[in-house]
Amino acid sequence: MKKFMTVAVALCVLLLATSPQANEYTGPPMKSKLATEDLEGDFMTVWSQKFSEEMKQWSGGKIDISVFPYGSLGDTRDINELCQFGVIDYVVTDYAWISSFVPEAQVLALHYIWPKERAPEVLAWVVKNGKFMAALENAFRRNDLVPLGIIWEDWMWITSKTAINKRADLKGMKLRLMSSKVLVDQWKAYGASPTPMSFGEVYGGLQMGLIDAQMNPIFADYSMKFFEVTDFFTLTYAEAYLGIPTMNKAKFDALPKNAQDKMRAFWAEATISSAKWIEERNSADMEKIKKERPSIEFTQLDDEKIAEFSSIAKANYEKFDAIGGPDAKLVRETLLSDIANAKKALGME
Known part of the structure; x- marks a missing residue:
């Protein structure tokens, strides 16, 4: 009996030693390209490089991802x-630019869906515990893509040539937006004159008067020097800038499951840590802007003004269902339900 037990234990050890473990990559070597819409040193590019490093280390060098910043590949x-x-x-892109391929991604552009406080925590709960990612993935897969996560890049600020202290100040303002029908319709409802424009054309557009204002998070306003050609920064808390790390569907489906899980886990865990990183970066870049152009005025709308904007935005939510693709209603209702559940779970209600 003792001899039998010894053999059994030896067999178990051998099986454990030879069977794939959760942290063992069993697929073929992969040399891949990853493109971001941020410059070198900016959020998407920095966190894509962290992702590349993590996957290379985890796979023993077999998953080799080269990161290309904005403009490198188009x-x-x-x-x-x-x-x-x-x-x-x-x-790694945002919800607006990828909407040409996956219109349902524009649900993340709906205004005032995120709470003013603790928004990154709410997003992290949605990604990890909600039903939204599965609903969004169905829409992405229909277009040969797979979302790996959603990352918080902080609130969008309007930078303008004239002050914005109330909704009436937006009337007729030529406001550059990312390319998204949802964004255009929302800003039209406030009275602005939305003007979609490529990221690389914004500085010249402001300089030549083709547009009066534009929207971006602070780090982009500093990196692209938009503060040189605008005089007022306004935070409405209407929309957050969110990134969607995405993979080609065929390439993702060819990966071993533990590699798929590892990629999703990286971006899920990065939601909070990357939010902290970017909030610190935005704070530092705001101070640089103030130092380089002390005349710039920074304004945050108060709760009364926000309530006025929010009531207009929420009245338009259902319009998304008609323009947000075949799964629009499902992804909208799922996201709003997940956000409500997240706030409850986090003790925010």
């Missing part, structure tokens, strides 16, 4: 298309 629309067609394996 403009924002170009890199999404390259990923959809499998020319590159990964893209």
Whole structure:
């Protein structure tokens, strides 16, 4: 009996030693390209490089991802298309630019869906515990893509040539937005004159008067020097800038499951840590802007003004269902339900 037990234990040890473990990559070596819509040193590019390093270490060097910052492989629309067609394996983009391929992604552009306080925590809960990611993935898969997560890049600020202290100040303002029908319709409802424009054309557009204002998070306003050609910064808390790390569907489905799980886990865990990183970066860049152009005025709308904007935005939510793709109603209702559940779970209600 003792001899039998010894043999059994030996067999178990041998099986454990030879069977794939959760942290063992069993697929073939992969050399991949990942394109982002941020410059070198900016949020998407920095966190894509962290993702690349993590996957390389985890796979023992077999998963080798080269990261290409904004402009290296084309403009924002170009890199999404390259990923959809499998020319590159990964893209890290925002909800607006990818909406040309996956219109349902625009649900993340709906105004005032995120709470003013603790929004990154709410997003992290939605990604990890909600039903939204599965609903969004169905829409992405229909277009040969797979979302790996959603990352918080902080609130969008309006930078303008004239002050914005109330909704009436937006009337007729030529406001550059990312390319999204949902965004255009929302800003029209406030009285603005939305003007979609490529990221690389914004500085010149402001300089030449083709647009009066534009929207971006602070780090982009500093990196792209938009503060040089505008005089007022306004925070409405209407929308957050969110990134969607995405992979080509065929390339993702060819991966071993433990590699798929590892990629999703990286971005899920990065939601909070990357939010802290970018909030610190935005704070530092705001101080740089103030130092370089002390005349710039920074304004945050108070709760009364926000309530006015919010009531207009929420009255338009259902319009998304008609323009947000075949799964629009499902993804909208699922996201809003997840956000409500997140706030309850986090003790915010």
